Amino acid sequence: MIQLIYLTVVLPLIGFLINGIFGSKIKNEKLIGLIGSGVIGISFLITVGAFFETLALPVDDRQTIVTLFTWMNVGSLDVSFAYQVDQLSLVMALIVTGVGFIIHVYSIGYMHGDKSFWRFFAYMNLFIFAMMNLILADNFVLLFLGWEGVGLCSYLLIGFWYDRKFEKSTTADAAKKAFIVNRIGDFGFLLGMFLIYLTFESLNFNEVFSRATTFAVPEHIFGFIALFLFIGATGKSAQIPLFVWLPDAMAGPTPVSALIHAATMVTAGVYMVARASIIFASAPAIMMVIAVIGILTAFFAATIGIVQNDIKKVLAYSTVSQLGYMFLAMGVGAFTAGIFHVMTHAFFKALLFLGAGSVIHAMHEEQDIQKYGGLKKHMPHTYIVFLIAAIAISGIPPLAGFFSKDEILWYSYANGGLIFWILGAGTAMITAFYMFRLYILTFEGKERFGHDKHPHESPKIMTVPLMVLALLSVIGGFIGIPEIFSGEHGNRFHNWLAPIFKDAERKLALFGTHSHTEELILMTLSVIGAAAAIWFARYVYLKKPSIASNTAAKFRGVYNLLWNKYFVDEAYDAAIVDPIVKSSRTVLWKFTDNKIIDGLINGTASLIETLSSNIRKIQTGIAQLYALVMILGIAAALFWIIFSL
Amino acid sequence: MTVTIEHYLLLSAFLFSVGVTGVLTRRNAIVVFMSIELMLNSANLTLVAFSSYLGNSIGHLFVFFVMTVAAAEAAVGLAIIIALFRLKLTTNIDEINILKW
Numbered sequence: 001m002i003q004l005i006y007l008t009v010v011l012p013l014i015g016f017l018i019n020g021i022f023g024s025k026i027k028n029e030k031l032i033g034l035i036g037s038g039v040i041g042i043s044f045l046i047t048v049g050a051f052f053e054t055l056a057l058p059v060d061d062r063q064t065i066v067t068l069f070t071w072m073n074v075g076s077l078d079v080s081f082a083y084q085v086d087q088l089s090l091v092m093a094l095i096v097t098g099v100g101f102i103i104h105v106y107s108i109g110y111m112h113g114d115k116s117f118w119r120f121f122a123y124m125n126l127f128i129f130a131m132m133n134l135i136l137a138d139n140f141v142l143l144f145l146g147w148e149g150v151g152l153c154s155y156l157l158i159g160f161w162y163d164r165k166f167e168k169s170t171t172a173d174a175a176k177k178a179f180i181v182n183r184i185g186d187f188g189f190l191l192g193m194f195l196i197y198l199t200f201e202s203l204n205f206n207e208v209f210s211r212a213t214t215f216a217v218p219e220h221i222f223g224f225i226a227l228f229l230f231i232g233a234t235g236k237s238a239q240i241p242l243f244v245w246l247p248d249a250m251a252g253p254t255p256v257s258a259l260i261h262a263a264t265m266v267t268a269g270v271y272m273v274a275r276a277s278i279i280f281a282s283a284p285a286i287m288m289v290i291a292v293i294g295i296l297t298a299f300f301a302a303t304i305g306i307v308q309n310d311i312k313k314v315l316a317y318s319t320v321s322q323l324g325y326m327f328l329a330m331g332v333g334a335f336t337a338g339i340f341h342v343m344t345h346a347f348f349k350a351l352l353f354l355g356a357g358s359v360i361h362a363m364h365e366e367q368d369i370q371k372y373g374g375l376k377k378h379m380p381h382t383y384i385v386f387l388i389a390a391i392a393i394s395g396i397p398p399l400a401g402f403f404s405k406d407e408i409l410w411y412s413y414a415n416g417g418l419i420f421w422i423l424g425a426g427t428a429m430i431t432a433f434y435m436f437r438l439y440i441l442t443f444e445g446k447e448r449f450g451h452d453k454h455p456h457e458s459p460k461i462m463t464v465p466l467m468v469l470a471l472l473s474v475i476g477g478f479i480g481i482p483e484i485f486s487g488e489h490g491n492r493f494h495n496w497l498a499p500i501f502k503d504a505e506r507k508l509a510l511f512g513t514h515s516h517t518e519e520l521i522l523m524t525l526s527v528i529g530a531a532a533a534i535w536f537a538r539y540v541y542l543k544k545p546s547i548a549s550n551t552a553a554k555f556r557g558v559y560n561l562l563w564n565k566y567f568v569d570e571a572y573d574a575a576i577v578d579p580i581v582k583s584s585r586t587v588l589w590k591f592t593d594n595k596i597i598d599g600l601i602n603g604t605a606s607l608i609e610t611l612s613s614n615i616r617k618i619q620t621g622i623a624q625l626y627a628l629v630m631i632l633g634i635a636a637a638l639f640w641i642i643f644s645l
Numbered sequence: 646m647t648v649t650i651e652h653y654l655l656l657s658a659f660l661f662s663v664g665v666t667g668v669l670t671r672r673n674a675i676v677v678f679m680s681i682e683l684m685l686n687s688a689n690l691t692l693v694a695f696s697s698y699l700g701n702s703i704g705h706l707f708v709f710f711v712m713t714v715a716a717a718e719a720a721v722g723l724a725i726i727i728a729l730f731r732l733k734l735t736t737n738i739d740e741i742n743i744l745k746w
Contacts, residue, residue: 621745623738624677628669 001049002064005085008043008097009132015039015125023118029108036121037104040128044097051090059499062087065138065206072141076201084138084205088500091339092135092271095346099263100128102465106354107255109461110361120160120253127153131264135271140193140203143272147236148186150265155179157260158252166251174251181245185235192228196279199225205275212278213503219283226279226286230293233269239327240297243320244569250312254357257312262319262353263346270326270342274335277504281333284508291331291416295423298324300566302430306437307552307562310367311356314438318393319349321427325408328424333508334411335501336494340480341408344400347476348392351469355386358462359442362455369438374447378455381463383443385470390439392473394432394530403477406523410482413522414514425526432530436537444542484516653694660687674726674736678719685715 018035019026026032054062067082083089104124111120130149137143159175166174197203199221200211212222233239238246249261260266273280273290280287301320308314322345329338360367362379376383392399395406405428413421449455457463480493489495540547552559564570660683667680689708696704730736 619745621742623741624669631665631669 001046001053002085003066004046005050005064005066005083005093005136006068008046008093009083009129009136011039011043012125012128012132016122016129019118019125020122023122026118029112029117032118032121033104033108036125037101037108039125040097040101040104043128043132044094044101047090047093047097050085051094054085054087054090062499077197077203079139079141079203081142082138083136085136086500087497088271088274088339089135091343091497092267093132095343096128096131096135096264099346099350099469100124100131100259102468103255103259103263103350103354106258106357106462106465107253109459110255110357111253116160120157123153123156123160124256124259127157127260127265131268134268138205140196140205140208143275144189144193147189147232147268147272150260150268151179151182151186151236154182154249154260154265157256158249160252160256164251166248171251174248178245178249181242182235185232185242188228188230188235189232192225192232195221195225195228209276209278209503212282213507217282222279222282223286226276226283227289229272229276229279230286230290233273233327234293235269236272237266237269237323237327238297238320239269239293239323240300243297243301244572246320247313247316247565250310250316254312254353254360257316258350258353258357261316262349266319266323267326267342267346270323270330270338273327273330274339274501277330277335277501278507280330281504281507287331287333287508289331290327291412291420294324294327294329294331295412295420295427296324297321298328298427299423299430302427302434304562304565305434306430307559309370311359311369311372311438311442312353312367314369314434315349315352315356318352318431318435321431322349322393325405325424325427328412328416328420329408332412332415332420333505333510334408334415335504336491336497337404337407337411339497340493341404344392344404344473344476347400347469347472348389351385351389351466351473352393354462354466354469355382355389358382358458358466359386359455361458361462363449363453366449366453369441371449372442373445373449374443375455376443379443379457381457382466385463385466386439386443388470389473390435393435394534395428395526396432396530396534397527398474398477400473400476402527403480403482406526407480407482409526410519410522413518415508415510421522425522425529428526429529429533432533433537436534437541440537440541445545482519484519650694650698653690657687657690657694660684660690672737672739674729674738674741677738678722678726681722682715682719685711 015035015038019032023032054064063084063086065082065084067080069081071079071081073079104121107120107124111117114120127150130146130153132146134143134146134150137146155175155178158178159172162170162172162175164171193203196208199217200208200215202208202211235242246261246266250257252261280290298321301317301324305314305317305321308317322341326338326341326345329335329341358379359372359375359382362375362382363372366372388399392401395402397403409421409424409428412424480491483490486492561567664680664682664684664687667683668677671677671680689711692704692707692711694704696702696708726736729741733741735741
């Protein structure tokens with residue numbers, strides 16, 4: 001099965017080609033959906049097979065490289081289409097194909113009746129193709145191919161309903177924003193790749209990472225490589241300062257938000273940092289930067305989430321915030337915890353988005369939670385899974401979110417410092433609060449929608465995937481039960497990933513000097529905090545709704561700041577976008593293009609015109625003059641011939 | 646005094662120069678035309694002189710060619726001059742300068 005791993009890349013490509021080329025002719029939604037999700041399902045089965053096969057191998061031999069063909073071979077640069085199957089890529093591949101398959105099945109119901117049903121599945125398959133390249137690549141170039149590919153699919157899918165309005169503009173503008181902001185990050189990533197090649201003379205993971213431990217490379221070089229790679233990660237994974245595209249990415253269909261903008265693509269940056277952990281571990285200063293950016297992103301995005309009223313917007317900021325947690329984990333050297341959170345987050349955030357999709361479906365595309373309320377009895381299945389997901393993300397044991405989030409909080413305290421823990425736990429409380437605000441305003445309380453809306457439960461093809469994800473959100477955390485509870489076996493997830501991160505962890509030299517008692521105390525504190533936040537959300541939004549509006553009125557300034565997302569978009573517009581647009585208009589267009597470039601061309605033409613209008617006057621029409629010139633010419637030629645011989 | 650090749654060539658050069666001067670200076674198209682004939686015939690004279698001097702007949706041959714071409718050219722040229730005269734009522738070539746920018 002390991003040798004067949006390339007099929008997990010090829011099958012989605014085949015699905016894309018079939019649906020993309022013949023989709024408009026097929027017309028049969030069932031067949032298109034079957035092809036689209038079938039190829040992903042088979043990929044998932046192959047990945048599971050490869051996982052068990054790897055599990056049976058001895059711990060030191062768990063890396064297999066499947067080479068398809070040489071892609072480019074120039075000088076000392078040798079890049080192959082080669083897929084690396086190891087502990088880390090298997091975890092990611094299981095998430096991408098597993099959650100991807102569930103979301104594909106859900107999409108059959110969600111996209112039912114859409115005029116471009118086939119196009120949706122073609123793009124989704126193309127996305128899985130690119131994403132599998134990204135995570136299975138055994139070199140930076142192939143990873144970058146996937147990296148750009150998922151960016152392209154993200155663009156295509158955000159703008160899927162390109163003719164629809166989104167906020168003040170169109171979905172096409174939101175897609176463009178996502179793409180352009182990502183380009184900035186990609187530029188950083190490219191610089192990082194160039195620098196890696198200059199330093200290590202290879203782009204192959206195994207070679208680079210082994211040379212990173214053996215070559216004598218100055219620390220600032222590691223610093224620059226890590227910084228550039230991290231800039232790439234901030235773009236793809238929506239971290240400060242490049243997070244602005246993700247909330248706008250909600251213009252796409254909801255399954256897209258679930259798959260690309262919550263579960264898989266946005267975690268690519270986390271994966272990349274984990275993959276290159278040895279490089280990051282060799283640059284402690286950049287690790288600190290990552291931790292700080294991570295915790296700030298987590299905190300600020302969570303505060304924005306409190307006041308947003310669009311169900312998908314809340315979830316989008318929640319995603320940004322959770323991604324911040326993952327980078328916090330990376331920054332404090334808790335790579336395993338970060339990947340663990342990638343996994344649990346994929347389960348419950350995909351569930352939240354799909355649940356939201358189910359609600360939006362039932363409410364006829366209404367996304368404002370102020371116009372929901374009391375949906376509990378209309379949508380019993382969606383209600384129960386959404387509640388599970390909300391509890392999971394809030395970090396209440398024993399659901400999945402608790403284990404991963406608490407591990408990150410613990411390491412941020414143990415390796416980072418108290419301030420990281422306080423901000424992290426505070427963010428966890430805010431998360432619990434806004435998730436339950438969202439849940440209560442949607443499912444509990446009085447119905448606040450008009451009689452023209454008749455909410456109904458979604459069909460089975462949508463609710464069954466929700467239940468599978470709900471099950472995973474409940475039990476997903478058990479593979480990573482912390483050492484203090486599991487005893488002598490230790491943390492299974494840690495044991496599994498340990499070979500990947502052992503170099504980086506040795507380099508960081510983080511020795512646990514903290515006791516289990518401390519861990520338990522902090523854990524209890526954060527759980528109590530989350531429970532209190534949930535209770536508070538219930539109190540505010542169910543018992544005394546007046547508190548919310550009164551508080552909003554009293555702290556108008558703060559409320560406006562949060563409502564307008566800290567004016568980051570406006571600041572970027574004022575500081576970057578407008579100057580570029582204005583200078584392009586005045587300097588580049590009106591001056592450079594109109595004056596210089598057009599001037600050069602028109603100037604050449606008018607120069608020729610002036611010259612020729614003067615020169616043509618020698619054509620007098622008098623034949624004798626021509627004859628004279630001819631004779632003089634012949635005479636001159638004769639002289640030259642005779643006297644030069 | 647014997648007549649040598651130099652005499653023939655000098656005469657022919659003189660005739661050619663007269664022809665050139667005529668072509669360049671005279672205004673009447675017919676005189677220009679006659680000057681051209683003069684140039685052609687001076688060339689003919691050279692050809693015949695060389696033919697005799699070298700003792701072969703290739704020069705004679707060329708003279709016949711030139712004479713035929715000159716006859717044809719005279720016919721066409723006179724036809725053009727007549728046509729121009731009908732149009733412009735003049736044969737002064739400095740007044741016939743419409744072929745210009």
